[in-house]
Amino acid sequence: MTAIKHLHFTKKLSMMSVCEQEEAAEMISEWPVIEQEVHVPVKKSSNSVPLTKRKHKVEEENGVQSFKTKRAHTLCTSNLEEPLVKVAVAKWWRRQPEEVKNHYTDNLPCSENSDTVLAGIMRLEITQSFMRSEVTRLNDIIKINGPSSNVQAALGSFFEKLGDFDSAKHHLEKAVLLNSDNPDSEHKWLLGRVSKQVKVQRDQRSALHSLPSSSNLSMPVYQKVDRVSAEDLTSERFYEEYSSKQRPVIITDLRVTASPMSPQDIKTHAGDCVVTLKHSVQNSCEWARLENKEKITVSDYIDRIEGLDDKSQLDRNASPGYLFDWSLPIHCPRLVEKIRIPRYFAASAFLLHDTACLLGDFLQRTSEGSLYRDSWPSLFFAPAGLCSELHVDAFGSNFWMAVFQGSKRWVFFPQSDLPYLYPQYPNSMDPVFEADIRNPNLENQPLLHLTHPSECILSEGEVLFVPAGCPHRVENLTKSVAISANFVDLSNWDNVLEELELNALVDPRSQDLLQQFTSLTFDKKMKFYNRGVIRTMRVPFWQPPARLPTRPPFSTF
Template sequence: MNVESQSEHLKQSKNWYQSLPTEWQNWLNENIENGCDVQKISLILQSHGLSPRADQYLFSDADQLSEQLQNELLDYSLEGLDTDEILEKIKQKNISNHLIIQFLKRVNNNVIFKKLKQVQQQQNKQRWLLQVMGQLNQLNDHIPSTIDCIETPDFETFIERYYSQMRPVILKGGIQHWPALHKWSPDYFAQHFENELVEVQMHREQHQDFEKKSVQLKRIILMQDFVAQIKATKHSNDIYLTANNAAQNKQFMQKISEDLGDFAKAYCQKEIKNRHFLWFGPAGTFTPLHYDLTNNMLAQIYGRKKVTLIPAWQMPYMYNDHWVFSQVSDVAKADLADYPLLEKVTPFECILQPGETLFIPIGWWHSVESLDISISVSFTHFNVNNHFFTEYPQDLIR
């Protein structure tokens, strides 16, 4: 049967069902739900003059349901709704209850679906715990509703108050001694590294999922041309040198790392000091919502950046899809009709000024927008355990 005749068939069955007196509709549903033999049901209906479409209704097959509807039914079932609740949810659709019940019975007896349901229930329990943690966290008056912005404390205080508590903070003064803060600018890079070939991300505006496509968008360009493009651009996300380009730009990064130093005193492991990442681009670059698999410092050298942060424990509302990304790239622009769970998230916004460093705790969702031409450096090598990445499910890594 082709799709049109299938839907005509479904419609006729539904019309027949709706033409029945309510007490017969209830009788029919009850018997179908109780698993009574459809042949017998058909005979009883006929003996009461309630055919001729009874058989068409009773012997339709749930395979005729559209894939979209099947997925919707599976989602409801995984959410834990029972048959009556599911029937109520889809009562507006022109589908006979019999088919829905038949479909749900079939999937509930399927061994793969049973396993899936077990896994889902496990996940629902963990989600519940995350929700409770988030609600309890909001009761704590000592946790401010904005991101703290403080003079960089000693490392122990930072660990006690922020790192170990997964609390973001803006730290002032930690990079005051970096020559980069006083030297770096677009002109400085153009003059001192004019003939350096660097890898950047390009044509980002042509691709909605530019971050997920970062490998395809890599291009090599002369530093002087890159800077010229940045300076000629008023506001654009099209071109950006990011951490994704770090491997290719290793030699360049080594050259400029002499302008960097430790963060404050005793924050970093000295032996891996060169593992910094550079972010350089025009006003308007946008890094979509994601979370990192390490604790991360984002040090602002030149220009300003707006960062939106969402607590890690709000993961269940974040529409996480591919790897560490969300279906939503910017929470401020998302349509709540499409993503209703976002109503529950509590974003924190901050503007990072040159000389300030934002501590982004592991798992915290963040998106970053450059408000000016911007140069930032990020790093992850703290003087304390930050190797949680190794325990991340390896099959989930790109």
């Protein structure tokens, strides 16, 4: 581009909108232009019409159409930002001819979620070829211009999507090191996510050596989850036998609401509220393979579900939707007033026999408005047959669920089994799992042989505790109504800090919560109370508040 043309373009650029400037900048980055071939197999058809007029030149050789497209060939880009792989692939795909996109429509996920669709595009061979060419181009830039943080990060992101996680980690470490005085938080976050995948692969390679011959591989027998009456389970026993040892348990003989929480009761208090339903999507990149489906009022949704038969088979493409993890404190505080938090998960300080008692859930000890402080309890309402696929609860938190109506089948794995379930971290620190535990294929996924699964049916009137980090899958056996909550105590304290340190790199609210948790003044001690007997854990420096309420914010028992 000559100096005169550049001056004219600069004046024109100053008069453009932001979107127009982005397109113009994209045009500059594609100068000079070279041609790159994208090969697309032709679908044979007896009545196909030859394409004689096209914007792009098309040649056919041996049943393969060769679309000649244009892309940038820029090696001297020291003043330009190199996009990470998701942005680069999205722009590249947008510039492909419509006949190329249409050819691969059937190979892409049936989803409206942009991350899921983009992940499907990245699995296509033509996209893999493009990404490999970008790796070559970025390496050439480094050879000519020397290393830069931005180019190293872009290179690492491409290696990640090509499945070379060791190389991805290597280049991301370089990116962070090259800018150590002021490291890019997104690069550090990406390095943390890739490091998780590298650790998984190393654990998998190590575990493969302990497998027997392929003829002796089988899915282990599912173990049963303990069922214990609340009458026999003190808070101290719960912590020492289950929470601290990361063992799930079903607690019976508990009343979690002062009065029954029926669908009609929910309609009365929350019928006018608008909710976003979820549905299960195969190959989704989202947590638990659940994606947004539609918005609807609670009243209309309950009417829809109440009209279904528990024995009817659900069509994946016409799912009635799942009211999943809907925060009651945020969206319907009136329903929260009915809930009594079981003492095993309760929070806050209060007086018992003139003695200060401090229980679990450190989230409730954070300042008002802090992340997660007012997120739970949340509501779950689903027809028979809907599932949340294998997943792990976020930010290293513990979890409990109480069922008011219906039943759910739960399958658990201990946290140590996570590598054997073939996790992937496509977009966040929360994994999605490739293992299909409904129809396990040990020929393709032999590490399932090393897992330690447990199973239970959670029924009306029962409460389930799920330890932090445990992968689990949930299937609604009948129409079901339940509430749940996540919480933090001493049993998962280290897990939570580890996850928050990574999320804090890109999320200010996570950073604020991490700062509160790691403050020298934050109180992270627990006291147990059972029929007037109090035992303190790790409280050498605890000072009771000057004024204690006589009861916690939620009713406890």
